[in-house]
Amino acid sequence: MQNFFRLLPPVDAVLAALDTDPSLAALPRAMLRDAVTSFLDGLREDIRAGRLTDPVQLDHALLFAQCARSAAAATRPHFRRVINATGVVVHTNLGRSLLAPEAATAAAEACLHYSNLEFDLTTGERGSRYSHVLDILRTLTGAEDALVVNNNAAAVLITLETLAKGREVVVSRGQLVEIGGSFRIPEIMAKSGAILREVGATNRTHPRDYENAVTPETAALLKVHTSNYRIVGFTKEVSLAELVPLGRRHNLPVIEDLGSGNLTDFTSYGLPGEPTVQQAVADGADVVTFSGDKVLGGPQAGIIVGRAKYIAAIRKNPLNRAIRIDKMTLAALEATLRLYRDPERARTVIPTVAMITAAPQALAKKARKLASLLKKSLAGRYTVGTIPGASRVGGGAFPERDLPTTLVALSPLAGAPSPDALRARLLTTDPPLVARTQDDALLLDPRTLADDELKLVSTVLGQALGE
Known part of the structure; x- marks a missing residue:
């Protein structure tokens, strides 16, 4: 020894x-x-x-x-790039939405150079960081005013803390959702100091339930969009159009938490109708909160839009400083929102929107191209073919709807690592590749693979197999 x-x-x-x-x-x-x-x-x-x-x-x-x-x-960085071959577009564990090149460039510029973050170039005096996105949010949503914080949970928290602390907020029992990380609407409401007043039943709530719940202690009516689950069958919920007149009669603000809000109507791409921010504002919501990432496709942020008097009050809340966005997020968000000025360009340039709306024929073509590459590199170890499959939007959006896709399936020949073993090995490659397994095959979904990642997939598979 x-x-x-x-x-x-x-x-x-x-x-x-x-x-x-x-x-x-x-x-x-x-x-x-x-x-x-x-x-x-x-x-x-x-x-x-x-x-x-x-x-x-x-x-x-x-x-x-x-x-x-x-x-x-x-010595590799612990936080690093991975290849997403799962087909889940807004993958919560893999960083959610990808930024458009314009947004990534804007964030990099904010990091590399000084900026007018809180400096008014017109007056030469101190300015507001929120002014950079205020006008474009007004234009895109039709709202009177807007504010941006660090995520949508914070947006809901500061809205309720400002408008309803110590008083009751009426919410339908069927809308007491839980979002990622076990955060629940009742817990956020309790943290804000507002008092939850549940109405209706789990599956059915009527306008009269809200009407009967209003007392002198009521501060607001809250509608929470159940974007991450559905109740089907014998159901009834109160629409925003029904809730707004009730709020007006009692001089109560109507707040809508859209969660994974979006600025795109996806119905023309075969997805069920999801309320857009523009619709919520047009229907009369006094305050609308939603995420800046997820389906919208920007950086993580919580966006609050609505009537000027309510947004002004929220902006003055001291909590606003604790949850405000940084310069990189602000730069990326402005660049993303600017793309929405041309909806068709937004659809093709913002990666999240482009992946959600990708045509099945284009995905089949990409799958065949990837399969062709892998057949050459994996010959004798795996059979490589394409099969019909399904992708998911992810991020709690469109939970009941699959997106049709074409999957590349790798089935092991004698002596080759099993699909589960290969999947584990792929987590150790540079960069790691995340895939799924089913029916004794490793499955790769081209929906979440960029065109320039196809050859990289072949390379990391070679790494995983020791080639």
């Missing part, structure tokens, strides 16, 4: 050998030294445990190559 220990190269010798590896050139010396030390410690543990018994395994050239791979893996 002592002879094996003597065969191990010293740390400085390994570092000198790795100095010639261009892939490690950008690593700080201290980080690289730690990675080398950890690698050598692992070898010592293998020797002690009797797992390393052949001196050939300690050949220095072999060890240097192994250490280079180990150092590269150990």
Whole structure:
């Protein structure tokens, strides 16, 4: 055992050998030294445990190559790019919406240079960060005023805290939704200081239920769009058009939380009707809250639009400073909203919208192209074919509707890793690839793969198989 220990190269010798590896050139010396030390410690543990018994395994050239791979893996950023081959467009665990190139460029500009974040270029005096998106939000939604915070849960929180703290908010029992991370509307309402007043039944609520619930302690009527689930069958809910007149009669603000709000009518693409922000404003909602990412396709943000007197009050809330958006989010959001000035361009340029509305024929063509690439690289190990399948919008939107797609299916031949084993290996590649398995096949959905990622998919599959 002592002879094996003597065969191990010293740390400085390994570092000198790795100095010639261009892939490690950008690593700080201290980080690289730690990675080398950890690698050598692992070898010592293998020797002690009797797992390393052949001196050939300690050949220095072999060890240097192994250490280079180990150092590269150990020093990768923890937060990094992945390839999404799942077909879930707004994948909550994979970063939700992708930004349009214009939005990504705007965010990068905000990072690299000083900006007029809170500086009025007309007067030369201090300005408001919200002014950069105010006019365009008014134009796109028809609202009198607007405010942006860091996400939609925060938008709901500050709205209720401003307009209803210590007083009752009337909500249909069937709309007490839970969103991602186990956050629930009743809990957000409790945190805001508002008092929940449930009305109706789980499956049916009528206008009279709201009417009967209004008392001098009522501060607002809240409608929550159930975007992440559906109740079907014997159901009834009160529309915004029915709720608004009731709010007007009692001088109560009507708040609509759209959740994964959107500015696009997706019905012409075969999806069920989802309320747009423009519709909610036109129907008379006093305050509308929605997400800036998800189906809208921008950065994570919570957008509040509505009547000027209510937005002004929300803007003055001290909580606003704690949940305000940063300059990168603001830049990306403005760039995304500008794209919506031309709806057809938005449909093709904003990745989330483009993926949701992708034509089945185009997806089939992309699947055939990917299958052709993989047949060449995986010959003898997997059979590669295309099959009909389904994608999902994700992010809690359109929960009951599949999107037709064409999947690329990889089925193992004798001796090849199983689909589940291959899926696990793909999580260790550079970049990692996330796929799904079904019926003894690994499935790749081209809907969530960019055209320039198809060859990369072939490359990482080769990595996963040790080629």
